[in-house]
Amino acid sequence: MSITLTIKEIQVLGYRKLQNIVLNPEFETDLLLGQVLKKGRSFLYAHPNKTIFKFQFSIFKRLLKRRQRKEPMAYILGKINFYGLDFKVTPDVLIPRPDTEILVQETLAVIRNTKYGIRSVIDIGTGSGAIAISIAKAIEKKSKIKNQKSKIFGTDISNEALKVSRINARRNKVKIKLLRGNLLDPIIEARLPHPWLITANLPYLTSSEATKSHLKYEPRLALAGGKAGLELIEKLLKQYAQIRQNGDYIILEIGYKQGRAITNLVKKYLPQAKIKIKKDYAGFDRVVEINFTARRVA
Ligand SMILES: C[S@@+](CC[C@H](N)C(=O)[O-])C[C@H]1O[C@@H](n2cnc3c(N)ncnc32)[C@H](O)[C@@H]1O
Known part of the structure; x- marks a missing residue:
């Protein structure tokens, strides 16, 4: 009819x-x-x-x-394009933002240029899997990226988010291993081989920023990083300091006003590290690259 x-x-x-x-x-x-x-x-x-x-x-x-x-279009349509790939999104995951593509680009540049290789690429707080899957796809596609032996992992504290990332890995036909747990716990437990390249777009909004009305449809677990927005990033750096190894990298997405505060946290927990801050398209601090002098992988 x-x-x-x-x-x-x-x-x-x-x-x-x-x-x-x-x-x-x-x-x-x-x-x-x-x-x-x-x-x-x-x-x-x-x-x-x-x-x-x-x-x-x-x-x-x-x-x-x-x-x-x-309600965001991405939730209504149930999908979004990120780094040229199609991702399912549900209210259990953050909608991947265009700024996060900068983190993916930086990570691929490190993988391409690092002298002694990366064995494990680990995306902490993977959500929809946008970062891990985009990296896996690019590594698979581009023969000019040397370190093809890197294995890709995604972790999240949320089981519901991991269900979505699993679907997205299948949808984009990439092999990534998904682990559930708090920050570095699951990867320490899994004894992944170093050198590691850790990526993380952890929740970094302040408690008050996270309650803004335009964010009300997205999971609070994916947004709020405590009073100053830095709680989870600080916990990650502190935890990593216990297991630090030469040749590892950590690449973090941060809030646009957090460059200085993160630099201070890195100096506090990882005084040996080299730090680089990359700006977003609007000229704000967006991605922090932390690395440690590499030794040749046997
Ligand atoms: C800002 S979202 C990022 C999602 C995705 N990586 C992206 O960039 O679109 C943060 C993610 O971290 C997860 N998360 C929050 N606290 C965590 C913790 N303590 N350990 C591991 N993951 C956590 C959330 O469930 C959420 O999926």
């Missing part, structure tokens, strides 16, 4: 409902309608007078309502 509304009329309805709520109402309406019809935007513009089924219109209205309440 079809109703009389055409694609064009539904688009106009969507634009009007999302106007003044989202930045790009036309684009988002098209994505929602495309999701319902399982078609791309070009189909919508090629068939403006096509009518849709009543059940499809009901689904569209439900999705539109969710967006009117400012």
Whole structure:
């Protein structure tokens, strides 16, 4: 059974409902309608007078309502593109941010350039698996990345998040090993071979930043890093200091105002380390690279 509304009329309805709520109402309406019809935007513009089924219109209205309440598009669509790959996202995981691609780029550059190799790449707090899977895919794809023997691991304290990263590893056809546990506990227990390259985009928002309304749909466990946002990063550095080995790297995503504070924490717990801070596209501190003088891996 079809109703009389055409694609064009539904688009106009969507634009009007999302106007003044989202930045790009036309684009988002098209994505929602495309999701319902399982078609791309070009189909919508090629068939403006096509009518849709009543059940499809009901689904569209439900999705539109969710967006009117400012639920992130990624949760409504159930997916997001990160580093050119398709990732499933659910409210159990943080929606990967474009800034995190900088951490992936830096990590790949280290893997490419490190003289003596990396045996274990370990993404702590992997969430959707965006970082670990993007690294695994790039290592697999690019023969010019030398250290192809690195094994990739992802850890998270949340079982629900690990379910999502497992699906994403399958979806993107990469082999990564996923471990559950607090910070470095699971990798210490698994006795992974060094040199390690640890990546981590741990929760780094302050308690008050994490309660901002635009973040209300995302898991608090993925956002809040204590009063100053640094609690988990400090715990990680302190824990790592007990097992530090030459040739290891730690690459962290940090908050835009945290460069100096993190540098001080690194100096406190890892005084032997070299530190580099990389800025994001807006010119803010975003990624910290910590490393220790390498020795040749036997
Ligand atoms: C900011 S999210 C990052 C998710 C993903 N790596 C990304 O960049 O999109 C932080 C992740 O750390 C996890 N997490 C929080 N506390 C943790 C802990 N103590 N040990 C391990 N993972 C933790 C959360 O469950 C969440 O998935």
